[in-house]
Amino acid sequence: MPEPLPHPVVDNHCHLDIADGPDGSWLQTREAIAQAAAVGVTRIVQIGCDLPGARWAVEAASAHDALVAGVALHPNEAPLLAEAGELDAALEEIASLAAGDRVRAVGETGLDYFRTGEDGRAAQQLSFRRHVDLAKRLDRTLVIHDRDAHEDVLRILDEEGVPERFVMHCFSGDAGFARACLDRGGWLSFAGTVTFKNAEPLREALRVVPQDRVLVETDAPYLTPMPYRGRPNASYLVPLTMRSMAETRGEDLAELCAAVDANTEAAFGGTW
Template sequence: MSSNRRRGEAPPAPEPLAPLVDAHTHLDACGATDADDVRAILDRAEAVGVLAVVTIADDLESARWATRAADWDRRVYAAVALHPTRANALTDAAKAEIEQLAAHPRVVAIGETGMDLFWPGKLEGCAEPAQQREAFAWHIDLAKRTGKPLMIHNRDADAAVLDVLAGEGAPEAVIFHCFSSGSDMARTCVDAGWLLSLSGTVSFRNAKDLREAAALIPPEQLLVETDAPFLTPHPFRGAPNESYCLPYTVRALAEVVGRPDIEVARETSDNAFRTYGFRS
């Protein structure tokens, strides 16, 4: 980030790049509270080529909100689940409500779920690994029953995530959101036919291992996302992220994989529309 840019200042709009789909964002965490806020975020995104976004839930309240937001704007779809760090909140009542929300036609994925072994012991109230595994297994089953893609959060948990997937049997479509592992994990996921979604981290100067892994992903298994408001791409790291920033990430990724940015844009948007089953 340039020295004259404040960390709290939003990045400027990039040059448009279309078509794009933001495969994973958090509209509520970006400050949206109502239909007008959502429309404004999507208008900014569409102005630079982002045609659709999937807004993600990480707790029960955000699952309710994401499902409502998907009805507010035709460019918004939703995913519902409890984040692995909140797996200890997956009561029978929560399961019943998530199942009900997952049946909504504009809920296009079950997520984000998975394993996070970074936060236990560091974050008060964080679900323990055993609780995370149990919740992950339940979400895998829900993805199978609904026929919707499974969206995985994996932080410092490659072996644990693979173990649960092997034990439960992976659903037909699996997405590793914000893929951040190395080449070995990338090869394993690619060989299994899973999709890997890359965020602004691929542009970070210290992300050598991730860039090596990104180069191994076949075009038909690649998605792109913002994970907004987090992980703003270089050179705006630390500034607030939003879906309109996605072209910065795609252009950085295009350099890594050695393909034109418009080609990467088309490939990833086609993959998103196919995998999520968008109908608009």
């Protein structure tokens, strides 16, 4: 276990349903929450990326006070559902789930041009637009997945109208893209990738983000920070990312933790 943080923070993007696998081979939900709390990660945003995951996120958030939920169709899900003629029905169920009291976010949605080729981009963009509209109608935070699609993400946000609150999940751009997201009022969330040796452009982006716009996440069980890269990630490893972020920014760790904690409340609509 890492050394506990000097001030609590929130892991604003986690996939406990993936960690809580049917074979019991990784952390169970209660254990994951308890281990995170022991090092100062006292709250978690549980993200559902497909219909089963979104249902699970709502149920988990209802069962655990430390959790709130985000629900959406991941951009890589959209082309598959569209091909099967099921996208509209799936989006309707997401809208129903997003109205729940324990749901704070519509996400993760967005665009992913790394895994989906050009033939699936129209469905991704349609799904993204529908999620943007949903976030605005329900006053939910929009959580954006953006992989190799910076320009189209910004274009669609501009065309649809930027929601009151949006988070760039696992921010992956450079300083210029960071400024473009900040200009639109977003919060930028950094994961374990910011600790990787080859991530200097990402650290440059981190340095230009105002202290009141920076968030931290795991994307667990993915994107494990150094020195444990390659192992399953979990919220209790957030202190490794936070210490790296404070060092990169040249800031006091306790001050940055307090800011990240307050920022997460602002980004996700208040405390829980």
